[in-house]
Amino acid sequence: MTDGTGRPDEFGFIATYLAPLAEGCEGALGLKDDAALFSVPPGQSAVVTSDALIAGTHFRITDPADSQGAKALGVNLSDLASMGATPLGYTLILALPPDWTTDWAQGFTAGLAEYQDRYGIKLLGGDTVAIDGPLTIGVTAIGSVPGGGQLTRSGAAAGDDVWVSGTIGDAALALALSDRAGRLDAPDYAHLLTRFERPQPRLALGRNLIGLASAAIDVSDGLAADLGHLGRASGIGAVINVESLPLSGAARRCIEKEELSAEIVLNGGDDYELLFTAPPQSSGAILAAAEKSECAVSRIGNTNDGDSFRFIGKSGEDIDLETSGWTHF
Amino acid sequence: MTDGTGRPDEFGFIATYLAPLAEGCEGALGLKDDAALFSVPPGQSAVVTSDALIAGTHFRITDPADSQGAKALGVNLSDLASMGATPLGYTLILALPPDWTTDWAQGFTAGLAEYQDRYGIKLLGGDTVAIDGPLTIGVTAIGSVPGGGQLTRSGAAAGDDVWVSGTIGDAALALALSDRAGRLDAPDYAHLLTRFERPQPRLALGRNLIGLASAAIDVSDGLAADLGHLGRASGIGAVINVESLPLSGAARRCIEKEELSAEIVLNGGDDYELLFTAPPQSSGAILAAAEKSECAVSRIGNTNDGDSFRFIGKSGEDIDLETSGWTHF
Numbered sequence: 294m295t296d297g298t299g300r301p302d303e304f305g306f307i308a309t310y311l312a313p314l315a316e317g318c319e320g321a322l323g324l325k326d327d328a329a330l331f332s333v334p335p336g337q338s339a340v341v342t343s344d345a346l347i348a349g350t351h352f353r354i355t356d357p358a359d360s361q362g363a364k365a366l367g368v369n370l371s372d373l374a375s376m377g378a379t380p381l382g383y384t385l386i387l388a389l390p391p392d393w394t395t396d397w398a399q400g401f402t403a404g405l406a407e408y409q410d411r412y413g414i415k416l417l418g419g420d421t422v423a424i425d426g427p428l429t430i431g432v433t434a435i436g437s438v439p440g441g442g443q444l445t446r447s448g449a450a451a452g453d454d455v456w457v458s459g460t461i462g463d464a465a466l467a468l469a470l471s472d473r474a475g476r477l478d479a480p481d482y483a484h485l486l487t488r489f490e491r492p493q494p495r496l497a498l499g500r501n502l503i504g505l506a507s508a509a510i511d512v513s514d515g516l517a518a519d520l521g522h523l524g525r526a527s528g529i530g531a532v533i534n535v536e537s538l539p540l541s542g543a544a545r546r547c548i549e550k551e552e553l554s555a556e557i558v559l560n561g562g563d564d565y566e567l568l569f570t571a572p573p574q575s576s577g578a579i580l581a582a583a584e585k586s587e588c589a590v591s592r593i594g595n596t597n598d599g600d601s602f603r604f605i606g607k608s609g610e611d612i613d614l615e616t617s618g619w620t621h622f
Numbered sequence: 623m624t625d626g627t628g629r630p631d632e633f634g635f636i637a638t639y640l641a642p643l644a645e646g647c648e649g650a651l652g653l654k655d656d657a658a659l660f661s662v663p664p665g666q667s668a669v670v671t672s673d674a675l676i677a678g679t680h681f682r683i684t685d686p687a688d689s690q691g692a693k694a695l696g697v698n699l700s701d702l703a704s705m706g707a708t709p710l711g712y713t714l715i716l717a718l719p720p721d722w723t724t725d726w727a728q729g730f731t732a733g734l735a736e737y738q739d740r741y742g743i744k745l746l747g748g749d750t751v752a753i754d755g756p757l758t759i760g761v762t763a764i765g766s767v768p769g770g771g772q773l774t775r776s777g778a779a780a781g782d783d784v785w786v787s788g789t790i791g792d793a794a795l796a797l798a799l800s801d802r803a804g805r806l807d808a809p810d811y812a813h814l815l816t817r818f819e820r821p822q823p824r825l826a827l828g829r830n831l832i833g834l835a836s837a838a839i840d841v842s843d844g845l846a847a848d849l850g851h852l853g854r855a856s857g858i859g860a861v862i863n864v865e866s867l868p869l870s871g872a873a874r875r876c877i878e879k880e881e882l883s884a885e886i887v888l889n890g891g892d893d894y895e896l897l898f899t900a901p902p903q904s905s906g907a908i909l910a911a912a913e914k915s916e917c918a919v920s921r922i923g924n925t926n927d928g929d930s931f932r933f934i935g936k937s938g939e940d941i942d943l944e945t946s947g948w949t950h951f
Contacts (some may be wrong), residue, residue, distance in 0.1 A: 325855055326775050327701040327840060328671035330767075342657035343713040343762055344751045370658040384672040386715065386760040422676045431715040433672055433762040446655050511656055526654055538902045614623015
């Protein structure tokens with residue numbers, strides 16, 4: 294049945310747009326039952342995380358529909374990555390506003406399908422409802438990790454190296470420069486925008502860091518804020534060398550052209566890179582794990598037995614993040 | 623930190639209202655990590671279900687805050703019950719509208735705590751966000767079921783008995799009669815309202831029906847609609863004797879006093895009872911399972927090899943549900 298606009302009702306929506314995402318997954322029961330089944334490999338612990346994305350807050354209503362799907366799944370898989378977990382499947386809560394379109398539904402589910410295929414998982418189940426408010430997407434990702442091997446935020450010790458994967462600041466720059474995109478180098482801005490719209494959960498790296506990293510978190514609130522989360526959970530302080538922060542070429546060029554402060558890469562969120570710690574003697578093994586994961590990593594500082602988080606520049610001077618409105622700690 | 627109205631920020635909200643719900647659950651990691659850990663007992667399959675509740679749609683904004691929490695968790699546990707699963711834990715997505723109050727948060731989490739305690743589970747994790755729209759609650763419940771033993775909607779065969787647990791129609795009557803509550807017997811209306819606000823997931827019954835029931839579903843859309851879901855999934859038809867439907871004394875008295883049609887109990891939702899099928903020779907075992915579960919069950923009809931779902935009255939006459947606006951099939 295449709296509602297006269299060509300849009301199917303709840304059961305039609307599930308059959309048309311969601312059931313294909315569950316195809317080939319026996320435990321999803323065709324999305325036609327009350328719950329779904331999944332198996333956790335023997336000797337593994339199960340891992341679960343739930344994240345909500347609300348249109349206008351966690352993504353822009355103007356973002357392509359497929360990137361909305363990719364992001365909803367990607368940010369949840371990033372939480373699994375930070376535990377060293379391997380994804381097993383996910384459920385989807387979808388609260389649709391009155392003006393949803395079939396074009397949006399097709400794009401959104403295409404984005405989910407792309408990420409499902411990339412990370413080898415299927416949709417297990419969920420709930421589709423109407424909301425008199427903004428499009429709201431809730432994903433629960435389920436994974437598994439070798440029993441007792443999970444990475445957490447709380448294992449860092451004083452004297453550990455601090456590492457981060459990939460590059461940081463790209464997504465924050467895409468947002469900050471969205472009204473100036475026209476005067477930037479087009480491929481550069483496209484790179485930043487892709488990083489904002491399509492987070493790359495570092496699942497292989499997380500898995501390969503088990504037994505090596507002492508603590509890990511994914512960078513979603515911004516590197517400075519998430520370092521604080523990890524540091525307080527571990528009871529350590531840290532000093533970060535801002536010169537060591539890995540920036541993409543696009544980010545470097547845009548920062549220079551627009552004369553931006555480096556603080557945007559520390560305070561901006563949505564990187565979905567892994568920030569982790571490890572004892573200095575593990576650095577060779579960390580680099581080998583990164584190579585095996587086909588993911589660059591950079592050593593950006595050290596932990597200490599204090600309780601503050603300092604960011605120092607080229608000449609050892611402190612960079613005061615509070616002046617830029619950064620209030621998390 | 624608070625926002626000047628005495629309301630904490632996101633991290634304060636988690637620490638004040640949610641962390642106590644995770645206390646004593648090692649795998650929840652104090653709600654301070656990116657994901658949570660849980661164990662599935664050896665030989666069991668894991669089961670997952672996600673349901674969203676939106677204020678004004680799935681519950682009334684005027685419903686007591688504790689019942690909003692109880693309902694959000696209860697309806698998800700009911701999905702586990704219909705599979706015969708035992709709950710292991712849950713995650714919570716909470717999208718808070720601008721006008722949320724600390725009184726509401728205390729009441730809501732008290733309702734969650736009550737249901738947690740009753741069913742022996744803890745909060746594993748989740749996400750708290752702001753929404754410029756209605757309060758939106760997303761729960762993902764996780765459970766386990768003996769490998770291969772799960773109940774599904776699709777196992778019913780022609781000639782099975784059709785059973786339902788507890789009483790039906792109470793919640794629908796509470797809603798339908800809400801503006802006439804003053805002229806009803808107060809304890810009667812209170813009974814109906816409690817049934818609407820605090821669903822009782824039939825977890826013990828579901829577990830004890832494993833190996834006995836051929837198919838099961840929980841009654842959330844209404845008995846007639848959910849019979850259709852189960853019947854179509856199983857490829858059978860059914861005849862239900864309306865006289866056999868189990869009604870509470872309160873429901874009987876209110877229906878009589880207000881001269882309501884019996885159809886309200888067939889079309890109304892929110893019963894959260896188990897509707898299930900079993901071969902006639904299992905009826906003794908079904909009754910024993912029900913007694914063991916301290917939950918009444920009633921035999922209300924039979925399946926057949928057709929594809930229609932008939933409701934017949936005392937003299938064998940068909941009751942035409944379509945005339946009452948019931949359009950699901």
